[in-house]
Amino acid sequence: MKIRLLFFAVLRDIVGKSEADVEVPDGTRAADLWQSLRAEHAQLAAYAQPMTAVNESYVRADSPLRDGDEVAFIPPVAGG
């Protein structure tokens, strides 16, 4: 299935892009995508698993993804 990944703030700086389309096996969870990112980008090893949003809503990191989902890892927020 195809997943769109969005990157913001410090994550966008580390990954070097604001979005990416990835092809992943059925049953992939957001937490699996985070592990893949950590494997690709050594800098992420220092960071705790961030909050996860799927299709603009917060979800548990172990929620299964569906084809076409838009996934964003949300670094600690600092609005206000």
Added chain:
Amino acid sequence: MSYLTDDPIDTAALVRRLLRRSDGALVVFEGVVRDHSEGKAVESIFYDAYRPMAEKEIGAIVDGVRGEWPDVAVDCLHRLGHLVVGETSIAIACVSPHRAEAFAACRAVIDRIKQTVPIWKKERTPDGEEWVGWQHQC
């Protein structure tokens, strides 16, 4: 109706749109860019957001507060982009017939926005630029 703007915030206009003849209390909170953070001088802040989700999250917070304090009318506006010291990053206005509800609602809105809304800030200091937040969780 958007809760995010790229332009300077006109708090007076926000209040004018909100105030009803039945209101006896107006509470405004503004978040302002300060010149220091954890011992370092801050020159400016860049605010970034996951815009569609931030709109939804602020909308949910505002709706929740309206539900909890039915006599209160509330609105808010968060600015994004590059802000210098002294500029307003967020304005929240709450009006109600009596003050207690307006104070409580206004406090609730800013506290909740700081917890969940996907907005981030990058501080520019004499040493360079740094995103705020994650370094404390390592």
